[in-house]
Amino acid sequence: MPLLLCCATAVAAVPDQQDQDMLRNLRGNLARSFELSPELPLDAELRASATALSAAHLERINALLPAWLAEERQQQIASGKQNEQWYPLFATWARVLNELALWQLEPGDTAYEQTTLAVIASAPQACKLHSDPRFTDYASRIARIQQLPAAQRPAMLAAERELLAHWGKPRPAPAAWPEPLPQDAAQALLNSNAKDRPALPPMLAMQLLVDKKNYATFAPEDQCLLQQWWLKRSLQQGVAPAAALNAFRYGTLISVDMRFAGMFEPAAANGKPPYPPIATRFHAEGATVGQVKLQQASVVERKITVPGIRGVRPVAFETLFDAPTLKYAQDSKLPKFQLVWKLEDTQP
Known part of the structure; x- marks a missing residue:
């Protein structure tokens, strides 16, 4: 009997063709954020070490993705969205994109922070990444390490390994947006x-x-x-x-609006602030608070929800509604206001 349970579980865990396609899509997109362009000027030893580090990380996350996708299928059933074929893909993708963002914002240990600060303040060449700017998450970090003396690089790579190990695990909430x-x-x-x-x-x-x-x-x-x-x-x-x-x-x-800039057609105007197409695709909703002070408009508060992201701020998605909020601020001339964003408002 235990053997039958084992085998039945194993068979049930094999994803169908649609899940395989979704997983291939997710893994391919994640891998792009860890590419190091051949044109990026890295010492051979650093390139080899960084490539090995990213390969190990991708292997670990790729192994987690089937469970993440299955979790979103259960969420899809619970929310009554069984007819939305790509719901699990976009919910899982949202989770991956948010892991990328949380990783970008998370500070390391004291030595890592001091070294990172020193490099940023003194090495403009670290801005030359020779890559598609939508996918330079990893390249930007390795480019900074390249600016260090060789003796300091192993410690920084070890700190990077520790930060990557936090993916998929509870971590401290990120600091607030600077205002x-x-x-x-x-x-x-x-x-x-x-x-x-x-x-x-x-x-x-x-x-x-x-x-x-x-x-x-x-x-x-x-x-x-x-x-x-x-x-x-x-x-x-x-x-x-x-x-x-x-x-x-x-x-x-x-942010997500930067990664997908220009990839989706804008919704037709209906007299309301336009609902960003990428927000529709990921089922993002929420509210933004805009403010005009000294003739400068800004977004001072964001509360966004996105399927697939639970228990943490969806920092990758928090600026999705910034552009229409700022446009509304400029047009309305109100000193402070709140806009509520609901998907139902996008329906004709």
Whole structure:
């Protein structure tokens, strides 16, 4: 009898063709965030060590994905969404994307934080990742390690291994979003007539002060350089290192709206703030609070829910509604307001 139970369980655990397709999709997309471009200038030893580290991590997470997918199938049944064929895929994908985001925001031990801060503040070349900016999660970390003396790299790789081990496990809640974000704080300062307005690197000065470009239109490398510049200024102004590093991590976070930018058609306008198509695809809902202060609009509170993400903040998805919230702030001129986002509002 025990043997039959064993075998029956094993047979039942074999995914059907649809599940196999979903798992292949999930694994392929996750692997992209751990690629190291051949053009990324890494010493051979570091590249080999980093590749081995990511391979071990992907093997562990890939082994967990069938259980995560099965969990979302149960959630699908419980929520009465059996007719939505791709619900388990997008719910599991949301969980994976949020693990990526939580990992990007999580601080390491004291030595790791001190070393990371020093590299960011002193190595602009770490912004050159030679990769699709939607998938530089791992490359950005290894590029920073490349800037260190060889003797310091093993300890940093060990710290990276420890942080990767937290995937799929309970972890401390991430620090709050900085308010404002570094790019917004920098823009406000540059727009002011403050006498102590700091000098910018020539490339950034040209784009911000001469061409009047918006940060969102910057090349990814230039966005990274602005984040580095703001971190250095923050430290010079006496901001606590942990707060400065947290702001940098949020400022450079690869959010879901960045990963999927332009991939889905916008919904037809109906007089309401537009519901982001990617939010519809992942069944994201929630509320945002916008504020206009000193003629600058910002999002000061986000409460978002996403199927597949339970017990932790969906940080990868928390900026999904920022763009329409900011647009509403500019159009309405209200000093402070709340927008509630419900999928039912997208129905004709």
